Amino acid sequence: MEKSTAILGEHTGTLLHFDGARKVRERAVAQVRRELIMEAARGAFFELGLDGASLREIAKRAGYSPGALYSYFASKEEIYAALLGESLDRLNRQVEAAGTRPPARKTAPQGTLRATAQAFFDFYRDNPRDLDLGFYLFHGMQPMGLTPQLNKRLNEQLRAALAPMRDALAALGMPAKAAQAEITSLFAHIVGLLVLSHTGRIRMFKQDPKALFDHYLNALLARAAKP
């Protein structure tokens, strides 16, 4: 079971008192190997897409035989779940960084909202595969194969990524409920824009995703300023 908590990147230093040092070391080694496999999976997935990235391919890239991966992950899906967790971590870091960078701070909270929302948008625009990842486990748009606790964890990571924007709205005087609704809308808008963009539907309307997003953001800021 440590295996699955490890998926989420939690460390267990406190076990030091109960386990021998050897066990700790082995656990650390296993974690490193997990990450090696995830790296291979990410590479395969990014280069070959959801369908091209077979377990065999991932194993080959990681320098393992197919069966060996099952020592680290219970299934292919679990690999993707781990990948998604890591992806959300990166998203969080990117959003957070945008929220604490000087230019944003100066004109806060409008600046913060704009900067973090932009960072969120940019993250998925620049890494379309990370967006795919988010929908992989919902093949056919229908949830599947996630353990409830894993689902919860992933949701929390997502919530965390959006939190700075919600807080910025609150700081602008928007009631908590309205802020939450606006942030959900914002998220939906970003997803919609990017899905349409990736599938070529926006180009078809001769529009530019970035411009559309700016427009949305401006409207949101206007709403936030004088409700």
Place this chain on the structure above:
Amino acid sequence: MEKSTAILGEHTGTLLHFDGARKVRERAVAQVRRELIMEAARGAFFELGLDGASLREIAKRAGYSPGALYSYFASKEEIYAALLGESLDRLNRQVEAAGTRPPARKTAPQGTLRATAQAFFDFYRDNPRDLDLGFYLFHGMQPMGLTPQLNKRLNEQLRAALAPMRDALAALGMPAKAAQAEITSLFAHIVGLLVLSHTGRIRMFKQDPKALFDHYLNALLARAAKP
């Protein structure tokens, strides 16, 4: 080749003058059977999702051997394309009906915009698989396997479904360019809301898709009223 026009649901009754009655009847029978297969495909797809719906499964449901489907469709993809075409037809009819229904007409064009946008939203909210269908041919969010002319045709059907909303905005005095951008945004927003809704991400934020959509629509109407 009547096969490909049939994909798009065109009827051939008018050929009566040139073909023998027998040919016409046979063509009609073939069309009926095409639709039977599409029905089976839709059922398989809706129940089993994109991956479960194999050609064999579709054939079984339609009461055919696998090879027989190739008398009606050149490939599995063509079946899905036909399904998508028919789905867009239904969408168009639903949107059009909403745009010409009395209550909408009375308060036009605001009423028309609200009614048609609502109809668009409702269509995909009530038929989530139809939204999937639209993304099927863009596996991994990356276009694939459509003949350019078929792609064009499908795009036109989509454009047509959105046209009433664009016209309503124009009728409210919005410049064509801005109207086009707003309609693309609206489309993206709907898609985003529904994708998040279908994947359970909206419920997670304790929000209601319909309410969020109303909110978006109100803001859009406000923008349209006094730019």
Place this chain on the structure above:
Amino acid sequence: MEKSTAILGEHTGTLLHFDGARKVRERAVAQVRRELIMEAARGAFFELGLDGASLREIAKRAGYSPGALYSYFASKEEIYAALLGESLDRLNRQVEAAGTRPPARKTAPQGTLRATAQAFFDFYRDNPRDLDLGFYLFHGMQPMGLTPQLNKRLNEQLRAALAPMRDALAALGMPAKAAQAEITSLFAHIVGLLVLSHTGRIRMFKQDPKALFDHYLNALLARAAKP
């Protein structure tokens, strides 16, 4: 015109007395259509090879539906058999023409032997598919699917094509038995050279089929001159 019907057995001007003119006409029409189908089959076979030429493809090229061909040929194999018969006819004509052309006649019988053998060789060198055809019915080098009478007929056509060479050898004073053996050898040599040529094995040895054949022919003529 009896040509191809003869392939299939035997016909039959004498039926004129018993059948009505209509039946005769219908038979002629059928024969014309047979040839149309054979033409299509030849085209498909030459362009697409043995594997690419499906019944469907042949039917399409002939302007028929697949089933229709069965009104004219009992099987796909029979089509090929007919094609082979026609091919052997062409071979015979080409060999015969070479044997009666002035230059050959002048220096006969050496000239005749050289000219006809050359014509035989050239025929298959220039029309590799005709050689394939000859081996098609012996897939895996093992006879199959020929009715004995059809086999006999084809053999006779082949014999006829080689007869001028045998006669030339006899005219040079070679005993009948030896001449027959030499001609069989000659045939084998031609086939061997062309099979190796078509499969690229001769080019691999940096040799030229034509030169090798000339060499063989010279040796044969030398043997024939003073045994």
Place this chain on the structure above:
Amino acid sequence: MEKSTAILGEHTGTLLHFDGARKVRERAVAQVRRELIMEAARGAFFELGLDGASLREIAKRAGYSPGALYSYFASKEEIYAALLGESLDRLNRQVEAAGTRPPARKTAPQGTLRATAQAFFDFYRDNPRDLDLGFYLFHGMQPMGLTPQLNKRLNEQLRAALAPMRDALAALGMPAKAAQAEITSLFAHIVGLLVLSHTGRIRMFKQDPKALFDHYLNALLARAAKP
């Protein structure tokens, strides 16, 4: 990749120094199983011919599921290539043995030429399927599907099998170029005789392949003696 060297029957025992004994053993086991599959393939191919020998049939005979073969061979073609490689190995051994056997040595080089050519001829006369094998990858007499390096390797094996005859001609004083041409001719003659023999065309001329071959060989030796 040991797989490809294994195709060619090379052993890996010398790796003992670098690999553990276990790896060596496993490799040996794998090689045995490869040969088991090749045996099954040969059986299927010999009994059922080129078309009857499907992957499924081969797998069934080898006691495997179809997919299992792909652990040993990358494709069906690779199986046939391996079969052909092994066939050429046997041919080489048979030819070589004939060239070094006492009776041949005594009257060398005429005896050597006669003995090795005879061995070559006998090999394919006695194993007709091995001749088929050589032409399998040239479906419809038109090259296909060999990797260039594999093609090269197979060509070299063929060249090696013919080398003793070429050397014997050279030993008889024939210039290298002429010897090469004669050996190519000899090869073509053998192939021609056997193809016609296998397809029953020689019997039809009431000839005997062996006698025809002797006749050819005598003429060749006569040419070689006094050019």
Place this chain on the structure above:
DNA sequence: CATGAATGAGAGTTCATTCAT
């Protein structure tokens, strides 16, 4: 921990031939 052979199911597609119409 690691291997990699093996499974078993299944993928989409093609084919010659048949037969009701």
Place this chain on the structure above:
DNA sequence: GATGAATGAACTCTCATTCAT
């Protein structure tokens, strides 16, 4: 005669997963 839908069997190949070693 002609159609073309339908069959049924076959095709090669891929996959995630298991498990004896």
